[in-house]
Amino acid sequence: MTSASPCEDTRAGASLTAEPVLRVRDLQAHVAGQQVVEHVDLDVAPVGVTALLGRNGVGKTSTIKAILGLVGRSGTVELDGTDLVPLPTHLVVRRGVGYVPEDREVFAGLTVRDNLRLAERRGSTHHYDLVYDLFPELHQRGGQAAGTLSGGQQQMVSLARALLNDNQVLLVDEPTKGLAPRLVAEVSRVLARAAQVAPVLLVEQNLQVVRDLAQHAVVLTDGRSVHHGPAADLLADDELTQRLLGVHADTGDQGRPADPEAPA
Ligand SMILES: Nc1ncnc2c1ncn2[C@@H]1O[C@H](COP(=O)(O)OP(=O)(O)O)[C@@H](O)[C@H]1O
Numbered sequence: 153m154t155s156a157s158p159c160e161d162t163r164a165g166a167s168l169t170a171e172p173v174l175r176v177r178d179l180q181a182h183v184a185g186q187q188v189v190e191h192v193d194l195d196v197a198p199v200g201v202t203a204l205l206g207r208n209g210v211g212k213t214s215t216i217k218a219i220l221g222l223v224g225r226s227g228t229v230e231l232d233g234t235d236l237v238p239l240p241t242h243l244v245v246r247r248g249v250g251y252v253p254e255d256r257e258v259f260a261g262l263t264v265r266d267n268l269r270l271a272e273r274r275g276s277t278h279h280y281d282l283v284y285d286l287f288p289e290l291h292q293r294g295g296q297a298a299g300t301l302s303g304g305q306q307q308m309v310s311l312a313r314a315l316l317n318d319n320q321v322l323l324v325d326e327p328t329k330g331l332a333p334r335l336v337a338e339v340s341r342v343l344a345r346a347a348q349v350a351p352v353l354l355v356e357q358n359l360q361v362v363r364d365l366a367q368h369a370v371v372l373t374d375g376r377s378v379h380h381g382p383a384a385d386l387l388a389d390d391e392l393t394q395r396l397l398g399v400h401a402d403t404g405d406q407g408r409p410a411d412p413e414a415p416a
C-alpha cells in the first residue's frame with residue numbers, strides 16, 4: 153500500500169480527510185456475479201474536487217455505482233452521518249447525491265428541454281438560471297432531440313441535469329472521455345464552477361484536468377483503494393503515477409489517446 157501524508161491510514165474507520173461530506177468504508181460490490189469492488193475506503197472532501205483514479209478496469213465506475221446503490225454493495229457510505237447503504241438509489245439521489253454517468257446516458261429521443269425536465273428532483277430547487285448561464289447553448293437548443301447533439305453537447309446535457317438540482321455531493325464519471333481538447337477545457341471550466349456549488353468526486357483519466365481541478369486523490373488498484381493524499385503530491389511523483397496509474401505524470405492522459413474522430 154502507498155499513501156501520502158496526511159492521509160496515510162486506509163483502515164476501515166480511519167479518518168482520511170477532515171469531516172468529509174461522503175465517507176466510504178470497506179465498500180464492496182458485485183457486478184455480473186463478480187466482486188469488482190473488494191475494499192474501498194474513500195473520503196470526499198467537503199469542498200472542491202476529490203479525484204478517483206486508477207487504470208482501466210480497476211473498479212472506478214463500479215465504486216461510483218455502488219455509492220449510488222446501482223449495484224449490490226456492502227460496507228458503509230455515510231453522507232452527513234447517515235448510512236446510504238440500506239437505501240434504494242432514488243432515496244440516495246433525493247438526499248442530494250448528483251450523478252453524471254460515464255458515457256452521458258442522455259435520453260436520445262427526447263428534447264434537451266425534456267431531458268432537463270425529467271432530471272428535476274422532487275424537493276429540490278431547480279437551478280435553470282445556473283444551468284443556462286453555464287450552458288447557453290442548451291437554451292438555444294432546447295427543442296432539439298438530445299440524440300442529434302454532438303458528444304460534447306451531450307456531455308453538457310448530462311452535466312446540466314445534475315447541476316439543475318441541489319446537491320450535497322456530485323459524482324462525475326469520466327466527463328472528458330472522447331472529447332476534443334477544446335471541449336475538455338470547456339468541461340473542465342464547468343466542473344470548476346460546479347465544485348464551487350457542491351463538492352465533487354471526479355473519475356478522470358486526463359491528468360491535466362486532475363491537476364487543474366483536484367485537491368485530493370484516491371487511487372484504486374484491482375477493486376481496492378491503495379493511495380489517498382493530495383492530488384498535487386501524487387502528480388508530482390513520477391514513480392508513483394507510473395506505478396499506480398501506468399503513466400508518467402507529465403504525459404497528461406492515462407494511456408487514453410485523444411479521439412481524432414470525436415465530435416466537436
Ligand atoms: N456489466 C458488466 N459485466 C461484466 N463485467 C463488468 C461489467 N461492468 C464492469 N465489469 C468488470 O468490472 C471491473 C471493473 O469495471 P469498472 O468499474 O467499469 O472499471 P473502471 O471504471 O475503473 O474502468 C472490470 O474488470 C470490468 O470488466
Ligand SMILES: [Mg+2]
Binds near residue numbers: 212214326
Ligand atoms: Mg469507468
